[in-house]
Amino acid sequence: MENLNSLMHGFGVAATGFHLMLMVVGVLLGILVGVLPGLGAPNGVSLLLPLTFSMDPVSAIILLTSMYWGALFGGSTTSILFNIPGEPSSVATTFDGYPMAKQGRATEALSLAFLSAGFGALAGVVLITILSTWVAKFALRFSSPEYFAVYFLAFASFVGLGGASPFKTIVSMMLGFAFATVGMDTISGSLRLTFGFSELLNGVSFLVAVIGLFGIGELILTMEEGLRFEGIRARISPRDVFATIASMPRYWVSLLRSSLIGCWMGITPGGPTAASFMSYGLAKRFARNKEGFGKGRPEGVVCPETADHAAGTSAILPMLALGVPGSATAAVMMGGLMIWGLNPGPMLFIDKPDFVWGLVASMYLGNVVAVVLVLATVPFFAAILRIPFAIIGPVIVVVCFIGAYTVSSATFDLWLALAFGLVGYVFKKLDYPIAPLVLAMVLGDKAEDAFRQSMIMSRGSLAIFWSNPLVTGLTALALTLLLWPVVGFAREWVRASRASALRPLSVRGAADEATGGLSR
Amino acid sequence: MTHTTPETPAPALVSRRAAEVAAALFTGALGATVVVGAREYGVGWDSAGPQPGAFPFYLGLIIVAASLANLVRGVLAGAGGAFVDRDQARQVLAFFGPIVAFVVLTVTLGLYVGAALYLFGVMLVQGKYRWWIALLVSMGVSVFFFVVLERWFQVPLLKGPLEAALGIY
Secondary structure (H helix, E strand, O other): OHHHHHHHHHHHHHOOHHHHHHHHHHHHHHHHHHHOOOOOHHHHHHHHHHHHOOOOHHHHHHHHHHHHHHHHHHHHHHHHHHOOOOOHHHHHHHHHHHHHHHHHHHHHHHHHHHHHHHHHHHHHHHHHHHHHHHHHHHHOOOOHHHHHHHHHHHHHHHHHHOOOOHHHHHHHHHHHHHHHHOEEOOOOOOEEOOOOOHHHOOOOOHHHHHHHHHHHHHHHHHHHOOOOOOOOOOOOOHHHHHHHHHHHHHHHHHHHHHHHHHHHHHHOOOHHHHHHHHHHHHHHHHOOOOOOOOOOOHHHHHHHHHHHHHHHHHOHHHHHHOOOOOOHHHHHHHHHHHHOOOOOOHHHHHHOHHHHHHHHHHHHHHHHHHHHHHHHHHHHHHHHOOOOHHHHHHHHHHHHHHHHHHHHOOOHHHHHHHHHHHHHHHHHHOOOOOHHHHHHHHHHHHHHHHHHHHHHHHOOOHHHHHOOHHHHHHHHHHHHHHHHHHHHHHHHHHHHHHOOOOHHHHHHHHHHHHHHHHOO | OOOOOOOOOOOEEEEHHHHHHHHHHHHHHHHHHHHHHHHOOOOOEEOOEEOOOHHHHHHHHHHHHHHHHHHHHHHHOOOOOEEEEHHHHHHHHHHHHHHHHHHHHHHHHEHHHHHHHHHHHHHHHOOOOOHHHHHHHHHHHHHHHHHHHHHHOOOOOOEOHHHHHHOOO
16 A cells, blocks of 8 residues: 555644644634635635745645635535535535525534535545546656647646537636736747737736636625625534434435545536535435435535535646646636646645645644534534625625735736626626636647657647547547537527427526536 | 616626636737747747747637637627626725725835725725724734735735835845
C-alpha cells in the first residue's frame, strides 16, 4: 500500500500546529463566505488567493481548501435556517431542510446536514487517496495531443451534459479561452489582443473575472429578487447532536448512493450543484414511500448534502492528477497552484509528493475540523444574517473590490470587476453557464500550448488527434459528448412537428433547472 | 433616483427576447473583436508552427458563429416574458448606481476613503440610518480593513490624497 505510506507521510506534513490553525481560520472564513449571499466558494477562494501569494504552497492550499469546506457547510446552514441557499449547491437542501426547521427540528436538520456532508467529503477523500496515484500514473503516458484531447473532453462534457443551451455554453466557454489569450503569448512571447491598452499587457486575470461574475453578479441578482431573511432560531444542544449521530446508520443506503453520485459528478466536470440535485431526485425516485419529500423528510437533507460534499472534494482529484479541475472552485484553486509555481498534473505527484499528500491528509483533517466547528458556531453565523442588508450588502461589495484590487494592484481591475459583474448578472438571468467560462480562463494557456505543440508535432495535421488508441478514444468520447445536443435537437424537432402546443414551457423549465446545476 | 421613472401598469421593462438578442449581439461583437485583433499577429503557419494569432482567430470565429445561433434562437423563441420589470430594474439600479459611484470615488480618492463614503451614503440614503450610526459603521469598516490588510497581511491597497496628507504609506 504505497498510497497509505504516502498518506501517513502527508499527515506528518499537514498535522502541525500552524496548519491546524490555518484550517480553523479557513473553515471559519469559509462558513462566513458560505452564509453571506453573493459570496460563494469560488469567489471566496478568489478573494483569499492574493493574500497567499507569499505563503508556502502547502500552507496556502490548506487554507484555501479549508475555506472551500467551510463554504460548503455555510451554504447548508442558511438553506435550513433561512430557506435561502448560501450556495447554489445547497438549493436542494432547502426542499426538506427548511420544513424540518419550521417544525422545530432545526437541530436535527443541521446535524444531519453536517454529518452527512462530512460523510460525503470523507468518501471523496478516500476516493482521492485510492485513485490519485493510479490516475497520475496513467496520465504520465500523456503527451500534448492527449492533453489537448482531455481538455477537449472536459469542455465537450459541459456542452453535452450541461443542460444549458449548447450554443450558450460554447459562447461562454470560448469567451473564457479568448480572455485567456489576452496579453503575453506563452510560446512566441509576442503580445496579443491588447489593442494598444497597456492595462491589458498582463492579461485578464481569472480572479477578477470570478469576483465580478460570481460576486457582484450574484449580489445584483439577490438585490433584484428583494432579499428578506426570516430565520429560525437555532441553538445546538450536544444531546440532540449525539441522538442524530446515533440515527445516522439508518440512512446508510442514502449515504452510499449519494456519495457515489457525488464522486462521479465531482470527477467529471458536473460539479456539486448538479450532484446535489441529482441525488435528491434519485432519492425521491427510489423511495418506497414518496410521501413527505418536500415536507421535512430527513433523507431530503441527507442525500443532497452527501452528494454536494462528495462532489466538492472529489473535484480535487482531476485537478491534481490531470490538471483539469472538476468545479469552478477547483479551477480557481488550480489557478492558484500555477501562480505559486506548481504545475498541476501527473508530474506534481513525482516532483512535489509533500504537497500532494499534505493536501490529501489535510482534507481528512480539515473536514473533521469543519464538522466540529460548524456545529459549534451555527448560532453565531445565523446571527450575522440578522444584520440588515443595507449594511451587509455594501460591505460585501467593498470586499469584492478589495479582492479585485489585491490581485495585481491595478485600478483597471476595479473597472474590469464591475464589467464582469454586469456580464455575470445578465448571463445568469439568460442561463449562460458561468463555470465553463472560468474553467476556460484557467485552462486557456495550457489548452492552447497543448494544441500548438500537437500541431507542431504533426506539422499542422489534425489527424494527430486520432493517431493512437488512447488519444482516439478520448477524442471520440469528446466528439460524442459535443454532438449529444444534436440528438436532443433532432428529438425535439421530431416531437415538435408532431405536437407543438405544450412544448416550449416544459423544455424551458428543464433547461432552467439544469443550468442552475452548472452555474458553479 | 427612485422617482425618475414614472409608475405604469405595464410591468416588463425589457423583454426576454430583447435581452437574448442584446446578449447575442454583445458576445458576437466580442468575438468579432477577437477575430480582428488576432489577424494582426498572423493566423497562418510559419517556421515555428501555428502563428500566435491562429488560436484566438478560430476562437473568435466560433464565438461569432455560436452568437449567431443564439441570436436566431432568441428571435425565434418568442417574447418569452419579462427579462426585468420596472420594480426589479429600480432595485438593480439603486444597488448598481452606488457601486459605480464607489469605483469612481475609489479611483480618485483611494479604496479606504471610497469604501467609507460609499457605505456612509448607502446607509444614510437607502438604509435610513441616523447619520452618526452610518458614520461610525462606515469609518469602522474602513479602519478594520486597513488594519487587517496593511498591518496583518501587508497587502497595500489603493491610497489617495487623504492618506498622503496623513502620511500613511
